[in-house]
Amino acid sequence: MDCATYRRLYPKYGKLPLPRKVWDTPEGEEHGDHFHDCNSCCDWTLGQRAVARGARVEDFPCVHIADRVTEKFDSTDADPFDDPDVIIWKFDHSGDYGIPIRDGGSSIVVIQYCPWCGVPLYKDR
Ligand SMILES: [Zn+2]
Numbered sequence: 001m002d003c004a005t006y007r008r009l010y011p012k013y014g015k016l017p018l019p020r021k022v023w024d025t026p027e028g029e030e031h032g033d034h035f036h037d038c039n040s041c042c043d044w045t046l047g048q049r050a051v052a053r054g055a056r057v058e059d060f061p062c063v064h065i066a067d068r069v070t071e072k073f074d075s076t077d078a079d080p081f082d083d084p085d086v087i088i089w090k091f092d093h094s095g096d097y098g099i100p101i102r103d104g105g106s107s108i109v110v111i112q113y114c115p116w117c118g119v120p121l122y123k124d125r
């Protein structure tokens with residue numbers, strides 16, 4: 001499968017959770033394989049997810065951070081210290097990106113670079 005086909009078929013296969021009868025087909029399998037094999041389409045997909053959540057990818061240093069940080073946009077009661085799904089959080093008061101430490105307190109490990117692609121997270125520091 002090539003990149004153009006992958007992206008054209010994304011509306012069909014990109015909505016999760018996907019019923020087995022949709023992904024368990026030769027085309028569905030090729031689509032999944034392309035996602036894992038193609039960095040460019042993998043990044044593109046993360047961007048699509050963030051946009052679907054109402055975010056702007058340009059507001060984030062890269063698509064990986066955009067995808068992670070927007071994962072909980074839709075749940076108003078998301079507490080980064082309570083929710084093991086939250087890997088990286090943007091702390092609005094400080095503007096820091098960090099990994100919550102779930103020891104009952106509210107400390108974070110502030111990160112400087114994207115763990116996936118290594119871009120610096122703060123342009124103006
Ligand atoms: Zn591709």
Ligand SMILES: [Zn+2]
Pocket residue numbers: 062063064065114115116117118119
């Ligand atoms: Zn990244």
